[in-house]
Amino acid sequence: MTDRPTPAEAARALQEAEHRRDQVFASVQESRWVAVVCGTVLFACLAAPDFFGSEATRWTSPLLAVLSVTYAVMLNTRRGSALLGRPTRLRRKEIAPRFATIARVILLLVMAAGLAAAFIPHPGIPLPYWRTVAGVLLGGFVIVFGRRSEQALLAVARRDRTEGKDLGWAHGGR
Amino acid sequence: MAAADFDPLLLDPTRLSIVSLLSGVQWAEFAWVRESVGLSASALSKQITTLGTQGYVDIDKGYVGKRPRTWLNLSGEGRAALEAHLGALQRVVEDSRRAADTYRATDERPSHG
Numbered sequence: 001m002t003d004r005p006t007p008a009e010a011a012r013a014l015q016e017a018e019h020r021r022d023q024v025f026a027s028v029q030e031s032r033w034v035a036v037v038c039g040t041v042l043f044a045c046l047a048a049p050d051f052f053g054s055e056a057t058r059w060t061s062p063l064l065a066v067l068s069v070t071y072a073v074m075l076n077t078r079r080g081s082a083l084l085g086r087p088t089r090l091r092r093k094e095i096a097p098r099f100a101t102i103a104r105v106i107l108l109l110v111m112a113a114g115l116a117a118a119f120i121p122h123p124g125i126p127l128p129y130w131r132t133v134a135g136v137l138l139g140g141f142v143i144v145f146g147r148r149s150e151q152a153l154l155a156v157a158r159r160d161r162t163e164g165k166d167l168g169w170a171h172g173g174r
Numbered sequence: 175m176a177a178a179d180f181d182p183l184l185l186d187p188t189r190l191s192i193v194s195l196l197s198g199v200q201w202a203e204f205a206w207v208r209e210s211v212g213l214s215a216s217a218l219s220k221q222i223t224t225l226g227t228q229g230y231v232d233i234d235k236g237y238v239g240k241r242p243r244t245w246l247n248l249s250g251e252g253r254a255a256l257e258a259h260l261g262a263l264q265r266v267v268e269d270s271r272r273a274a275d276t277y278r279a280t281d282e283r284p285s286h287g
Contacts, residue, residue: 004266005263007266013187013263014267017191021197024198078201078234078236087205088200090199091200
């Protein structure tokens with residue numbers, strides 16, 4: 001390319017930049033073992049009260065909370081991410097603001113539902129070992145579909161090109 | 175359009191690829207960038223040194239366990255340079271498109287006589 005690229009060269013360079021951006025989204029993934037460990041821990045914590053009595057929730061809930069916080073902290077640090085097998089960290093600005101808002105609302109609703117279930121008395125489910133069944137389903141889902149669902153969510157979360165004017169990507173940009 | 179609109183460093187396709195890749199991430203491991211761009215470690219190292227000297231890329235070295243790692247991230251200066259460069263490229267494409275449209279419109283105008 002010379003000092004002033006021809007229109008064809010400029011178009012090719014823009015395409016290349018877009019392609020590299022696509023590549024970032026496609027490669028945001030961690031090691032398979034992380035999904036296996038997460039799924040197994042989820043299963044163990046959900047199924048524990050069925051085998052060790054309701055006393056088990058005294059340690060399963062704090063354990064899940066501690067592991068969730070540890071995971072979140074690791075994701076936000078370079079060394080932690082490397083340990084999880086994630087070589088990159090996606091920029092927050094790459095995520096569509098609308099998706100981020102919806103995700104936050106859903107997370108808050110799930111947390112509120114969890115708190116409500118813990119403090120509001122409710123009739124037990126008349127199905128033996130229902131927690132184990134739930135653990136198998138949830139844990140199995142995380143192990144089998146965890147990575148694929150992350151990719152699917154990222155595809156939805158991706159900032160639309162027309163939204164990216166401030167990033168210098170949008171057509172008809174600066 | 176003045177040639178000054180373009181960043182001479184980013185006119186190189188390899189460097190543009192590296193910087194475009196880094197623009198989507200907060201940080202990336204050297205090995206991941208190498209695999210993504212399809213360069214050898216020494217070739218990428220050379221390009222990163224050039225970009226680092228200009229202040230476009232920050233380099234952070236450390237260890238994970240006993241294994242050495244290098245993380246790269248695009249600096250604010252690098253991001254601004256990329257945005258300006260992509261904007262300039264976009265303008266070249268648009269100017270060309272507009273010129274083609276004008277030419278087509280002139281060409282399609284019915285001739286009298």
